[in-house]
Amino acid sequence: MAKIKKASESLTIMTNIVLPNETNSLRNLFGGELLAKMDRCASISAARHCERRVVTASVNHVSFNHPIPEGGVVVLESKVSRAFSTSMEVYVDVWLDDPINQKKVHTNAGIYTFVAVDEFNRPIPIPEMIPETEEEKERFAAAFRRKELSLILSGRMKPLESVELKKLFQEPQESKKDKK
Numbered sequence: 001m002a003k004i005k006k007a008s009e010s011l012t013i014m015t016n017i018v019l020p021n022e023t024n025s026l027r028n029l030f031g032g033e034l035l036a037k038m039d040r041c042a043s044i045s046a047a048r049h050c051e052r053r054v055v056t057a058s059v060n061h062v063s064f065n066h067p068i069p070e071g072g073v074v075v076l077e078s079k080v081s082r083a084f085s086t087s088m089e090v091y092v093d094v095w096l097d098d099p100i101n102q103k104k105v106h107t108n109a110g111i112y113t114f115v116a117v118d119e120f121n122r123p124i125p126i127p128e129m130i131p132e133t134e135e136e137k138e139r140f141a142a143a144f145r146r147k148e149l150s151l152i153l154s155g156r157m158k159p160l161e162s163v164e165l166k167k168l169f170q171e172p173q174e175s176k177k178d179k180k
């Protein structure tokens with residue numbers, strides 16, 4: 001197995017048409033259906049990166065920005081945004097694609113954490129990941145903060161133990177001097 005992989009090697013694209021049994025009373029794609037599709041897409045990206053079995057450890061963020069109507073073509077695109085020791089963050093973007101008018105609307109984004117596990121479901125080390133594009137680099141840079149936040153929210157880390165997250169709430173030394 002490669003020790004270092006590119007973000008693009010985990011790219012996974014899933015395209016579906018929204019069927020009536022997947023919709024809510026407004027005849028838009030039901031949120032829970034979308035979450036399941038996002039989890040499936042992201043888990044394939046995670047497995048592609050680490051070439052191992054993976055489990056979902058947390059769903060860190062999902063935004064619902066635009067409804068997806070019955071009959072709509074929904075495109076999910078996921079990639080590993082950062083690999084840690086045994087866990088990895090996966091970013092999922094969702095678009096509503098109108099193939100007739102050739103328009104694409106970004107409807108959702110989700111951030112998932114997966115852990116690679118062995119046959120006894122114990123976490124195992126995964127390859128490092130290198131971001132290449134500007135977007136991959138931005139997502140990579142912010143992923144450590146998000147991991148800390150997720151660990152704090154799940155009770156696995158105390159807020160004061162965080163490194164990157166804490167920096168967001170600390171005033172820069174320069175501005176402190178200015179106030180004196």
Ligand SMILES: CCCCCCCCCCCCCCCC(=O)SCCNC(=O)CCNC(=O)[C@H](O)C(C)(C)COP(=O)(O)OP(=O)(O)OC[C@H]1O[C@@H](n2cnc3c(N)ncnc32)[C@H](O)[C@@H]1OP(=O)(O)O
Nearest residue numbers: 043047051052055056057058084085086087113123150154
């Ligand atoms: C060759 C193969 C080809 C395959 C080809 C097919 C491809 C197609 C793939 C289909 C793949 C199916 C995908 C099913 C996806 C589900 O549906 S899985 C079902 C739902 N999930 C579960 O049941 C998981 C249940 N939880 C667990 O088993 C354990 O809690 C876990 C997640 C394994 C963690 O175990 P643990 O003993 O607590 O381990 P611990 O060392 O504390 O943490 C491990 C890592 O997770 C991180 N972590 C733990 N919790 C969190 C959290 N809340 N937030 C952030 N990070 C966290 C830790 O920080 C640590 O990270 P690293 O610093 O090591 O990177």
